[in-house]
Amino acid sequence: xxxxxxxxxxxxxxxxxxxxxxxxxxxxxxxxxxxxxxxxxxxxxxxxxxxxxxxxxxxxxxxxxxxxxxxxxxxxxxxxxxxxxxxxxxxxxxxxxxxxxxxxxxxxxxxxxxxxxxxxxxxxxxxxxxxxxxxxxxxxx
Amino acid sequence: xxxxxxxxxxxxxxxxxxxxxxxxxxxxxxxxxxxxxxxxxxxxxxxxxxxxxxxxxxxxxxxxxxxxxxxxxxxxxxxxxxxxxxxxxxxxxxxxxxxxxxxxxxxxxxxxxxxxxxxxxxxxxxxxxxxxxxxxxxxxxxxxxxxxxxxxxxxxxxxxxxxxxxxxxxxxxxxxxxxxxxxxxxxxxxxxxxxx
Numbered sequence: 001x002x003x004x005x006x007x008x009x010x011x012x013x014x015x016x017x018x019x020x021x022x023x024x025x026x027x028x029x030x031x032x033x034x035x036x037x038x039x040x041x042x043x044x045x046x047x048x049x050x051x052x053x054x055x056x057x058x059x060x061x062x063x064x065x066x067x068x069x070x071x072x073x074x075x076x077x078x079x080x081x082x083x084x085x086x087x088x089x090x091x092x093x094x095x096x097x098x099x100x101x102x103x104x105x106x107x108x109x110x111x112x113x114x115x116x117x118x119x120x121x122x123x124x125x126x127x128x129x130x131x132x133x134x135x136x137x138x139x140x141x
Numbered sequence: 142x143x144x145x146x147x148x149x150x151x152x153x154x155x156x157x158x159x160x161x162x163x164x165x166x167x168x169x170x171x172x173x174x175x176x177x178x179x180x181x182x183x184x185x186x187x188x189x190x191x192x193x194x195x196x197x198x199x200x201x202x203x204x205x206x207x208x209x210x211x212x213x214x215x216x217x218x219x220x221x222x223x224x225x226x227x228x229x230x231x232x233x234x235x236x237x238x239x240x241x242x243x244x245x246x247x248x249x250x251x252x253x254x255x256x257x258x259x260x261x262x263x264x265x266x267x268x269x270x271x272x273x274x275x276x277x278x279x280x281x282x283x284x285x286x287x288x289x290x291x292x293x294x295x296x297x298x299x300x301x302x303x304x305x306x307x308x309x310x311x312x313x314x315x316x317x318x319x320x321x322x323x324x325x326x327x328x329x330x331x332x333x334x335x336x337x
Contacts, residue, residue: 007187007275007276008187008230008233008234010276010297010298011186011187011233011275011276011297012226012230013296013297013298013299014183014186014276014279014293014296014297015180015183015184015186015226015229016226017296018179018180018183018296018323018324018327019179019180019183019184019222019226021320021324022176022179022180022324023176027172030172030175030176031172031175033321033324033325034175034328036325037325037328037329038328038332040171040175043174043175043178044171044174044175047169047174047175047177047178047196048167048174050193050196050197051166051167051169051200052167053197054196054197054198054200054201054204055163055166055167055200055204057197057201058159058200058201058204058205059204061201061205062204062205062206065206
């Protein structure tokens with residue numbers, strides 16, 4: 001065992017022994033010990049503050065991560081199919097709604113929806129590109 | 142009735158979700174918070190963090206989406222203590238890997254480097270000194286109290302209570318009193334942040 005890992009094991013044994021000590025104390029004994037040198041209420045309030053700020057920090061980190069993921073999604077290069085004229089997009093989707101072949105059911109049902117917005121059509125066509133059903137310019141493969 | 146439904150649903154799952162965990166830590170009792178504070182001080186030694194930072198890190202990592210999870214059947218204070226111990230040990234290990242050449246290090250390969258970002262060289266050097274000297278510095282706090290020193294030496298080496306009592310020439314009461322002096326001395330030395 002080298003010097004660093006030996007010190008690590010020793011520290012682990014020491015902190016574990018002291019932590020176990022605390023668990024053997026009753027609440028009254030613990031309060032009595034701590035009250036001898038510090039203000040219990042102040043210490044408890046300090047710990048509650050640490051809890052609140054840690055929860056807030058976790059929320060900030062989650063939000064930052066979500067923003068990063070959204071940014072990556074927004075910056076993803078769009079397929080050329082989304083640049084086709086709206087009429088051509090509709091034609092393609094109608095074509096695949098009636099010639100579903102081996103398309104996933106979810107796509108077929110979505111394609112048959114007559115209320116699709118242009119964004120919905122773009123999404124459907126990009127799914128078809130990813131599946132290799134059409135190429136990047138909307139030509140069936 | 143709604144409460145009963147929620148209890149059933151928690152019991153059926155293995156881990157608390159983020160909201161349940163946050164509610165549980167907000168509801169910790171004063172005695173639980175005080176115990177965790179003291180434990181955080183001990184666990185943080187040699188990790189490069191202070192006890193307060195370690196306590197918060199355990200909470201934040203649990204609330205992260207891909208983070209640690211608190212099992213439903215483990216009391217939250219026990220879980221938090223285990224999490225602090227594990228995080229601190231990981232930090233100590235990180236610095237131990239950065240020990241100077243020639244002291245038997247063998248895990249400096251690309252996998253070790255990829256698994257855990259290495260600290261800056263200056264930080265690593267500082268933490269290395271802390272890790273090597275932290276036990277000495279703890280004993281220095283009790284340089285005038287031989288019985289307290291015996292307690293620390295015994296804990297560090299993993300001796301039994303009887304062996305420590307024998308070493309320090311203590312009876313049961315003196316041994317318990319010495320352990321208490323160690324706890325309070327360490328809390329005074331390392332736990333004063335909120336008092337300032």
